Amino acid sequence: MLDKNGIARRIAQEVQNGQYVNLGIGIPTLVANHIPEGLDVEFQSENGILGMGPFPIEGTEDADLINAGKQTITALPGAVFFDSATSFAMIRGQHVQLTVLGAMEVSANGDIANWKIPGKMVKGMGGAMDLVASAENIVVAMMHTNRAGESKLLSTCSLPLTGVGCVKRVVTNLAVMDIKDGAFHLVERAPGVTVEEIVNATDGALILPDLVPEMSL
Amino acid sequence: MLDKNGIARRIAQEVQNGQYVNLGIGIPTLVANHIPEGLDVEFQSENGILGMGPFPIEGTEDADLINAGKQTITALPGAVFFDSATSFAMIRGQHVQLTVLGAMEVSANGDIANWKIPGKMVKGMGGAMDLVASAENIVVAMMHTNRAGESKLLSTCSLPLTGVGCVKRVVTNLAVMDIKDGAFHLVERAPGVTVEEIVNATDGALILPDLVPEMSL
Amino acid sequence: MAISKEINGVEEACKDVKDGMTFMLGGFGLCGIPENCIEELVRLGVKDVTCISNNAGVDNFGLGKLLKKSQIRKMISSYVGENEEFERQMLSGELEVDLIPQGSLAERCRAGGAGIPAFYTPAGYGTEVAEGKEVREFNGKPHVLESALTADFAFVKAWKGDASGNLIYKATSRNFNPMMAMAGKITVAEVEELVPLGSLDPNEIHTPGIFVQRIFQGKAYEKRIEQRTVSQNK
């Protein structure tokens, strides 16, 4: 079973040379720490930076330089700042090639819910609705089940949607799943996790291949 | 009767303190030469400058610094350069308060034609269609009649339109006319020009006031 | 020759704000917010206002201050997750809230400033955000019709500015400020540094002065950091 950093490490394998990548808040942010040396990748943060670098050395934080999670960051050589309209022009115009974001629920037809629990919690969608409606390549990073132990991979989302039919791949603490033809397709299992555990933790339709390789991390 | 510079001088009286002004090619360009000292006015050129100054001193021309008429220009202190989308955001968003442009025909209901003579001449509309569709305050600068001696102030335009019902005021070599309620309203006559001459040179419905003052230039 | 927008300070900048008006406020989180203008709006006690702002500040800073004094009737935002008082007012029904996708918010402000009354975007299709809105397919993909936003006042914060209202923002404090500057009937710019006319390079200006009606040099910027994150010194 993977921890959050493990999920991030597995997702880092999805990143290809030459890609512009948008990482959401939470587990997705950790993906940046696991990009292999020598891979040319630039991180976009939708509040207005391309070429985002690591957190600043203590004492050099700049209140004017943050990411979409409101964390202080740095800018790498070749970085560029821009306004929010230009930022979403990049996203909506599909210039950002890979989007990684968290979710509360994902359905077997690729719907995603991650912004609202009616009557309980409403933080807002931020840029997530633009990201999922636009990106060609969306990877969801999340735990396979919620705190109550219920599956977050469902046949239909119960929470208000963020986007419809958009998620292509889900990486959880238990498995890598592809979504196509209205079903989850098990691709890999996390180290030490059995297919049975994954089946038990998945509510939506699940297609099992003959052989399910363990992730190599 | 006014010459082109006279028309420009009269139009300069329309310009108010604190206005952003777009001047078209031809007579309108000359208006800049007649703005009274002490009036704070900035000229916008739709190819991407605000704060346009006079032509450069010989030897200092810069091929990268032109106006919409492709003439070499200068930039005044406080000037700013921008792209064409931003330029037309200023125009379409009604941030430019006064537009002066030339015309081949103007009708008594405020239609204007200035971009095409079917089968004979097609230069294109450039920014004129955006300007006339957007500006609150449009002044047309033109000769009262064409080279064949025919009136350019008509009941209906015969040429393809640039915009409908948009022209508020016309300044010609003979007169200042306002357009409202489907008619030209004579406001002033050019020095030495009689009301009869203006009536004879105007094809569209023309309303005459009891007294027609001569322009003071 | 240049048109001057320079005024004496924040009191003159906000002198004619009125109850019930719609305001736009630049900033992302607490980054790039018009601190001086917000303080003045709190001091003036203007109420029943609609605020268009990506976020709603935190409990004791930024728009949170207006919220605490119940001056805001309606918020139009994309993300409000940092503010408990906000959540309380919203869930209790005291505060009307319109949550819209961040990219649509940015583009709707730009559209308002650019004279584009409406445009189509894929964002929000199939979600409650699209309810009651026209949906049309382009290139085989459904899109939602979104309308322009404008405001009685837009309050923006820049790094440098001149008397003409030309503005330059620093780093990611730019965010929503340029589009909101375009969309205000009256746009008030507060800047950290008001520089002499002609000292800004005309190639480097982010907001052309034509979009700004009032400008002044702000005071005592706190520039609070919401998530101070650091790397270990190597």
Added chain:
Amino acid sequence: MAISKEINGVEEACKDVKDGMTFMLGGFGLCGIPENCIEELVRLGVKDVTCISNNAGVDNFGLGKLLKKSQIRKMISSYVGENEEFERQMLSGELEVDLIPQGSLAERCRAGGAGIPAFYTPAGYGTEVAEGKEVREFNGKPHVLESALTADFAFVKAWKGDASGNLIYKATSRNFNPMMAMAGKITVAEVEELVPLGSLDPNEIHTPGIFVQRIFQGKAYEKRIEQRTVSQNK
């Protein structure tokens, strides 16, 4: 870490252009046009192309060179008044021409790059430009629905650029270049000066490198002036 777009030169930049493609070309008149790329398109003899460009060059320079060799099947422009060969080809029917308002052209390119399939504008309402297009009233004023433009290749010209594809334009040579850079499936940027990565101030960049796929330092810029106008030395 930064993604490099640097290539060897104009030949590599244009190596995969094909007959029948759609090109966008930046520039206003002869100001800010991609001179090197135009020369290469002439040399390659690519034909039946559609060119989206505000103007069509002059008889012996800029796009006029492609026109003269009859390489262009269709022009999408706003103003073509400086070119006799253009007028001849258009009136004889050899050249298909789509003239559209300059602001709509700029916004349609931006929309193409920004994933906005269509938007409403007042420009052209009641004229032949609006024929066959949807008209809708907003705020009591009729608007025309205009669609996004994209291109197989966008050729843009900047003043300075870096290997990441970040671009800075000089003065009014910016014009259509930034929007076309956004709207090209492959965007080729030729620059007067290719500077080392990290030497451009990230606050001052006009076109973020994400919009650019290929960049090279151009050669032998003529930068012709169409209307050399001067003031008398005082």
